Amino acid sequence: xxxxSVSSTWLDHVELLSSPTDDYKPAITADGTQVKVLLAMxxxxxxxxxxxxxxxxxxxxxxxxxxAEEYPTEFxxxxxxxxxxxxxAHPEFRQLxxxxxxxxxxxxxxxxxxxxxxxxxxxxxxxxxxxxxKMLDTYFVFMVxxxxxxxxxxxxxxGYMRRGVSGVYAGNFQIAHDEVYRPLRxxxxxxxxxxxxxxxxxxxxxxxxxxxxxxANFVDQPVSHNRHGNRLFWRIDDCTVAGRFxxxxxxxxxxxxxxxxxxxxxxxxxxxxxxxxGNVEYITDSDEYLVVEHQMFAHETGYLRGGPGSIEVLAxxxxxxxxxxxxxxxxxxxxxxxxxxxxxxxxxxxxxxxxIDALVKKMPPANPYRGHKxxxxxxxxxxxxxIRQNRxxxxxxxxxxxxxxxxxxxxxxxxxxxxxxxxxxxxYAWLDYKDLIASIESELADxxxxxxxxxxxINPVTLWLGRQDxxxxxxxxxxxxxxxxxxxxxxxxxxxxxxxxxPSNANLVDNLFRYLPKLVRPGARILLWISAAxxxxxxxxxxxxxxxxxxxRSFVTLQSYKAARGERRRAAYQAMSRAQDMLRGGRxxxxxxNAVSGIVSGALENRKALRGGHLLTGxxxxxxxxxxxxxxxxxxxxxxxxxxxxxxxxxxxxxKKERALEEGTKETQYNNCLDVRDEVGFTRLGxxxxxxxxxxxxxxxxxxxxxxxxxxxxxxxxxxxxxxxxDAFGSRxxxxxxxxxxxxxxxxxxxxxxxxxxxxxxxxxxAVHDILEGPLPGPFDGIYxxxxxxxxxxxxxxxxxxxxxxxxxxxxxxxxxxxxxESQVHASPVSKEGHVNCKTGKDLKKLCERYFESVFVFxxxxxxxxxxxxxxxxxxxALCCHRKSGx
Numbered sequence: 058x059x060x061x062s063v064s065s066t067w068l069d070h071v072e073l074l075s076s077p078t079d080d081y082k083p084a085i086t087a088d089g090t091q092v093k094v095l096l097a098m099x100x101x102x103x104x105x106x107x108x109x110x111x112x113x114x115x116x117x118x119x120x121x122x123x124x125a126e127e128y129p130t131e132f133x134x135x136x137x138x139x140x141x142x143x144x145x146a147h148p149e150f151r152q153l154x155x156x157x158x159x160x161x162x163x164x165x166x167x168x169x170x171x172x173x174x175x176x177x178x179x180x181x182x183x184x185x186x187x188x189x190x191k192m193l194d195t196y197f198v199f200m201v202x203x204x205x206x207x208x209x210x211x212x213x214x215x216g217y218m219r220r221g222v223s224g225v226y227a228g229n230f231q232i233a234h235d236e237v238y239r240p241l242r243x244x245x246x247x248x249x250x251x252x253x254x255x256x257x258x259x260x261x262x263x264x265x266x267x268x269x270x271x272x273a274n275f276v277d278q279p280v281s282h283n284r285h286g287n288r289l290f291w292r293i294d295d296c297t298v299a300g301r302f303x304x305x306x307x308x309x310x311x312x313x314x315x316x317x318x319x320x321x322x323x324x325x326x327x328x329x330x331x332x333x334x335g336n337v338e339y340i341t342d343s344d345e346y347l348v349v350e351h352q353m354f355a356h357e358t359g360y361l362r363g364g365p366g367s368i369e370v371l372a373x374x375x376x377x378x379x380x381x382x383x384x385x386x387x388x389x390x391x392x393x394x395x396x397x398x399x400x401x402x403x404x405x406x407x408x409x410x411x412x413i414d415a416l417v418k419k420m421p422p423a424n425p426y427r428g429h430k431x432x433x434x435x436x437x438x439x440x441x442x443x444i445r446q447n448r449x450x451x452x453x454x455x456x457x458x459x460x461x462x463x464x465x466x467x468x469x470x471x472x473x474x475x476x477x478x479x480x481x482x483x484x485y486a487w488l489d490y491k492d493l494i495a496s497i498e499s500e501l502a503d504x505x506x507x508x509x510x511x512x513x514x515i516n517p518v519t520l521w522l523g524r525q526d527x528x529x530x531x532x533x534x535x536x537x538x539x540x541x542x543x544x545x546x547x548x549x550x551x552x553x554x555x556x557x558x559x560p561s562n563a564n565l566v567d568n569l570f571r572y573l574p575k576l577v578r579p580g581a582r583i584l585l586w587i588s589a590a591x592x593x594x595x596x597x598x599x600x601x602x603x604x605x606x607x608x609x610r611s612f613v614t615l616q617s618y619k620a621a622r623g624e625r626r627r628a629a630y631q632a633m634s635r636a637q638d639m640l641r642g643g644r645x646x647x648x649x650x651n652a653v654s655g656i657v658s659g660a661l662e663n664r665k666a667l668r669g670g671h672l673l674t675g676x677x678x679x680x681x682x683x684x685x686x687x688x689x690x691x692x693x694x695x696x697x698x699x700x701x702x703x704x705x706x707x708x709x710x711x712x713k714k715e716r717a718l719e720e721g722t723k724e725t726q727y728n729n730c731l732d733v734r735d736e737v738g739f740t741r742l743g744x745x746x747x748x749x750x751x752x753x754x755x756x757x758x759x760x761x762x763x764x765x766x767x768x769x770x771x772x773x774x775x776x777x778x779x780x781x782x783x784d785a786f787g788s789r790x791x792x793x794x795x796x797x798x799x800x801x802x803x804x805x806x807x808x809x810x811x812x813x814x815x816x817x818x819x820x821x822x823x824a825v826h827d828i829l830e831g832p833l834p835g836p837f838d839g840i841y842x843x844x845x846x847x848x849x850x851x852x853x854x855x856x857x858x859x860x861x862x863x864x865x866x867x868x869x870x871x872x873x874x875x876x877x878x879e880s881q882v883h884a885s886p887v888s889k890e891g892h893v894n895c896k897t898g899k900d901l902k903k904l905c906e907r908y909f910e911s912v913f914v915f916x917x918x919x920x921x922x923x924x925x926x927x928x929x930x931x932x933x934x935a936l937c938c939h940r941k942s943g944x
Contacts, residue, residue, distance in 0.1 A: 075182035075319060077189075084158035086191060087129040090218065090311075094121065094157075095184050096200040097135040097177045099168055101822050102815050104140060105808075107202040108149050109825070110238070110351065113245045113252035114206040122156050123212030127219075128196070131158040135180040137165045143822055148834045149250055162187065169442045170817065175435045178323040185312060196311045199323070204229075205241065207256035207347035214309055214346065223336040224328045225309040227346055228288065228302040228391040231268035234351040241351075242805065256347045261296065261395035263349045270352075273361045276412065282366025284374050285357070289387075289412075291405050296396040299405050301413055303375055303383040306348075308340070320427030321380075322435070329382050329426055339386075343393040368416055376420030378431060384423060387413045437515040444523035444531055477517035486590070488621035489679040493518065493586050496683060500553040500582060501525065507550075509576065511537065511569065512557035516588070519557065534558065534565045537572055550578045556585045560595040563587060570607040583613060583684040590678050597680040613684040620677035743784025744810040753885075755919075762920035763934070764790040767841045767872050770936060771795050774839040774870075780828055780861065781845030785811045789819050795839065803827040828860050829853055835864030841872035846901075847892045854894060854904065862908050862940055873905065874917075874934040877927065898927025901935050910939035 085091060098107055115121050124130055132153060134144055141161050144150055153159055164180045181199060185192050196218050198211070217225050240262070244252040254262075273283040275290045287304035304324055312331040320326055328337055340346040366374075390406050392398060424430065474484040478494050481487065497518075500508055509530035510522055522529055530551065554577055556569060566585070573583065589595040597620060601608070608615050742750055749757045764787035771777050775796040779788055782800035784807055792798045799822040802808055811823045826833060829849070833840070840861055849857045861871060876884065878895040896904070898914050905912040915922050916930030927933060 075179045075186065077183060077187035078162070081162045081187050082160070083131065083133075083188065084160040085129050085131045086188075087194075090128060090194055090196065091191075092124060092128045092130040092196045092198060092218070093184065093188070094124075094130065094132045094198045094200055095135060095181055096132070096202060097164070097180045098202040099137045099140045099164075100817070101140075101143065101820055102812050103202045104143055104147070105812060105822075105824060108147055110241055111202055111204050111206070112149055112153075113250055114204075114208075114254060115200075115211075116152065116156065116251045117206070117208040117253040119209030119213075119253075120206055120211040121153075123209070124198075124215055125157040127212070127215040129158075131160060133184055134159070134161045135164050135177075135184060136161065137168050138163050139820075146834055147824075152250060169439065169446065171442060172435055172439045174322045175439045178319060181323050181327070182319050186315075190315060192312050192315060194311075196309055198309050199307060201306075201350070203234075203350050203352065204348045205232075205254075205259065205351060207259045207343075208253045209256065210346045210348065217309065217338060218311070221336075222338050223311050223313055223334060224307065224332040225338055225340060226302075226305040226328065226386065226389075227308040227340045227348065228300050228305050229348045229350055230263075230271045230274075230288070230290070230300070230393075231350045231352045231356070232263050232266045232271070233268045233354055235354045236266045237262075237351055238809065239805065256344050257395045259347055259349065260343055260393055264296070264298070264395060268352055268356070269354065269361060270357050276409075279365045281361050281363055282370070283360055284362055284366075284370070285360035286371070286374060287379075287383075289371075289409070291409050293392075293394075293401055293405050294399050297392065297394040297399055297402065299402070299409055300391040300393060301387045301389075301409055302391065303379050303387050305339070305386050308346075318427065320425075321429035321432040325380060325383075325429055325432070326426045329380075339389045339391070341389060341391050342398075343391075347393070368412075369419060372416050372419035375416065378429075379420070379423060380426040380429065381423045382426060384417050384420075387417070440515045441513070441519070441531070441533070444519065478521055489588065489590070490518075492619050492621075492681050493584065493679075496582075496584050496681070497522075497555060500584075501527070503552075506552040508553045508555065509551040510555045510557070512555075513562050513565075514557055514559050516557065518586075522555070534562055534569060537569060550576060551581060552578055553582045553584070556583065558585070558587045560589055560592040563595075563600060566604055567607060570613075574612050577686045579686055581686040583686065585682040585684070586679065587682075588679045589676075593676070597677045601680060601682070608682065608684070612686060614687050616683045616685055617681075618683075619681045621679045621681075622677045741814055743786035743814065744807060745784040746786040758920050759932075761787050761790065762922070763843055763874055763917070763932070764788070766915075766917075766922050766934065767791055767843070767874075768794040770870070770872060771839045771841065776837050777839040777841070778833055778835065778837045778864065780826075780833065780840060780842040782811065782823070783807050783844075784814075785821060785823065788821055791841070792819055792821065797822070799824070799833075799837070801826040801828075801833060829856050832860040833864035836866040836869070837864055838866050838869045839871070840865055840869065841874075843872075843874040844876070846873055847875045847895045849894055851894050858904070858908050865940055867940070869940065871905075871909070871937040871940075872934060873901070873937065874932065875901065877930050877933050879928050880931040883931075896933075898930065898933045901933055905935045905937045908941055909937040910941060912937050 083093075096107075098104060121130070121132070134141065136144065141163060144161075150159075162180070162184050164176070164183070167176045167179050167183075169176065181197075185195075185197055188195055198214070214225065241252070244254055246252070269281070270283060271290070272278065273281040274286050274288055275292060277291055288300060288302045290301075291299045293299055307324055307327045310327055310331050313334055313336075314331070317330045319330065388410065390409060392402060473481065475481045477484070477486060478490040480490055500506055504527065507530070508527075509532060510519070511532045511534050512519060513534045534556070554573065556566075558566065577583065587597055587600065589597055601618060741747075746757060746760075749760070768791045771791060772794040774794075777791065777795045777798050779785070779791070779798065779800040782788060782802045785800045785802075788798060788800050797820075800811060801824055802811075803826060805825050808823050808825045811821065815821065815823075824834075828845075842861065846854065846857065865871060876892065876895055878897045878900075881889060881892065881895055884892075898916065902912050902914045913936040914927070915934045915936070916925045916927055917923070917932035917934060918925075918930060922934065
C-alpha cells in the first residue's frame, strides 16, 4: 500500500508507545524549576563502558555535582528491567545516589535489539511525557553512555537555564576508543572513581586521537571524505578546530508545550517541536562545554571514501537527509581549542560560512522534520521487528475501534468504510484487499496449519496478521533473498506462505521462489500479493509476465492471478495521500475536500466492479497470485543447485559455494550449523584461549573440564561470580547452569577482550576488579576462582579470602581451584610463570577451613575429577560451604 498512508497510521501508535507508563514514579517533583538528566542505556557492554569511562567524568565537581548544587536534579536511567539490576549492583551506583536523586524508567517494550535511535527517541519522549504538565518547569538534559565530558560542562549549562533558554544545542566529535581506553582510565582517581579533566587538557588529548570519521569531515585535508557526514571541520592551527554542524546534539530542553508530536528522531525533531518560539542557543566555545564521543575504529568507516570530497558530492550527501533546522544549525561555528583562541579564527569563520552558503545552494529542497523519510523507514523496521518477535503491545493488537474514545465522526467512518484491511466496498481499497483477506482467512481457519509471512513492508495486512492470537512466523523477504534459507533454518516447514511485496522490493521474487521449496510442505499454499498503490509507474501485469519463469516452476502450480484495476481508485489513492499530507500540515479544508473526492471516486469504481466483476481497465493497483505446492517432500529437499549447461567443465569455487548454499548440508539436521554461521559468524577464541589452542590444545580440554565441574556444583544458583576470569572463554559453561554470571579480572586487557566478544545470547556481566583492593560488588550465592590463588603471595592470601567471603551471601558457596604443589616439578615454564603460592591438598583444605565450616577437596588429573590421593593430583579443587561468621 502507499507508504505514506501506512506510515501515518503507524505514527499514531508511536505517540501511544511513547506515552507514560504507570509504574514510573519520579524521584523528585520540585515546586520550581527542576532538572532531569536522562540516560538511555541497556546491554552489559554499554553499562560497563559507561561506568568505566563516562561516569567518572560525569562525576567531576563541575559536572553533575555542580548542576545538582544549582537545581533539584534527578538522574533517570532509561533501561531494561534486567539491566536495572546490573546498574544498581554496580559499585559506582552508590556514588551517584550520593550526588542526586536517581530513578529508573524501564523500557523493555521499546528495546528490540536493533533500531537504537528509534528506541532512544521513544524512551526520551516517554520520560518527558511522564512529567505531565510539570514538564514545562523541567530542564531535560540528554546524555549518551559513550560521552567523555570535560570538567565544568554541566555547571556552565546551568547558566543557560538561569537565563530561561528553552533549548541548548551543542556539537561534539568522535575519538578512537581503541587508542584512548587505557589513557582515559589513568585519569580516573582510584579512590574517588572521579576523572576531573579540564576542557583544554581533554581537547589536547582528543586532537591526538581523532577517529577516522572525524578526520574525514575536515574540509581542508586531502586524505578522505565522508559520504554520509553531518558535520564539517576546519583546522585553524595545531591546537584549534572550527566546526560547522548540520546535526547537533539537543543537549538540554525545557519544553514550551505538552502536546507535541514526534515525527523524526530526537536529534532531528526535539528542538523544533518542543521549542517553537525559537528561544534556542548554541554553545560555541569548548571552554564552556566539551564532550567527546569514543567509538571503535571500525564505527561508520564504511561511509568513508579516499581523497577530498567535492562540494557537489557533499551537497548530495548532506542534502539527501537534512531539514531546514539542520541547515540553520550550520550557520553557527563552534570553536574547539586546547589553547587560547587564535586571531585567525575570525578569518576561518568567514571562509567556512562562505563554504556553507555555497554548499546549501547546491542542495535539493530540505526534508520535513515531521514524517522524515528516515523516521518512516525506522518506524517500519521497528514495527516489523516487534511483529517478528511476537511482541506487539496491546495498543497495537486492537483494531483501532477501542483505542480510547474515538470521535463520533471516526466511529461513523469505520461503520461505513470499515478498518483496513477489512473494508467495505465503499472504501477505495476494497478491491485490493477482498480476495487477499478471504484467502488468508481460509488458511487461518484451520488452527493446525502453520502459516508464515514474508515481507519487508509494514501495511494494514502486516499489522492485522500481527494481531492474530495464533503464532505466525515472520521472515524478512530481503533476508531470505540475500542469505537464502539459512535465514530461517530451524523453523518447521509451513502449510501456507503469504508474500507481500511492493515495487521497491518486487524483484526479490526471483530469489524467494528459488528458496521456497525448502520452506513449504507438499500441498502448501503460496499467496503472492503485489501492491503498486503508491507507484503509478509500476506495471504489475508487465512484472508478472516478465517473471513468469519463476511462477511456472516444477514445485508449484499457478492456480490464479487476480489483478485489481481501476483508474479512479488510483486517483483515490493519490488524493488520500495528498489529503494526509495537507491535514498534517494544517490545510484542513483542502485536505478534507481531497479526501472526500478520493473516497467517492474509489467507491464508484468499486460499484462498477461489483456489477461487472474484474473487467475494469487500466494498470492494476494490486495483483494476487495463488500457488499450490505440488512436489513430494523428498523432491523438495533436493532442489538442484546451479549447473553448467552444454559443458563438461568442473564447477568453479563460487559455483560450488552457491550449490552448497542452495542444497544445505547432506543431512538436514545440520543445516542449523549454516544458520549460526550466517547469523552469528564464527566464534573467536579468547585472548588467552587462543594462545593455549596454538601451543597446547590438550590444556584447553583440561581447563574446560574444570568449568564443567564448577557448573554442576553451582547448578541452580541465581547469582554467581567468577574471580580471575581471564578471557572468560569457558564461562559460558557455567552460565548454562546458573541464573546470572558476573566475571571479574584485575587485568583490563582481558576484560576488554571479554566485552569485544560479548553476545546477547550469552549475557556475561564483566568488570575490572582487583580482589586485593576490596570485595567483589556482591552479594552472590556462589563464587568460583580457578587458577588465581597460586598467583597471590602467601602473606596476602588472607586478604584474598576475606574479600572473597565478604561478597558471599549467608548461604553462598565458594569453589577455589589451583595446580597442586606436587605438580610443579612436571609443569612447563609457561604454566609455572607467576606461581608463587601453590599448595598441597591438605594445605588448601586448612586455609579454606579458617573461613568455612565445610570444605571438600577434590583431585584432578588431566580432565578427570576424582577423590583420589592428593599428592598424585595435578590440580586440586576445594568446594567450600557454610561461611563462618566473621569469615
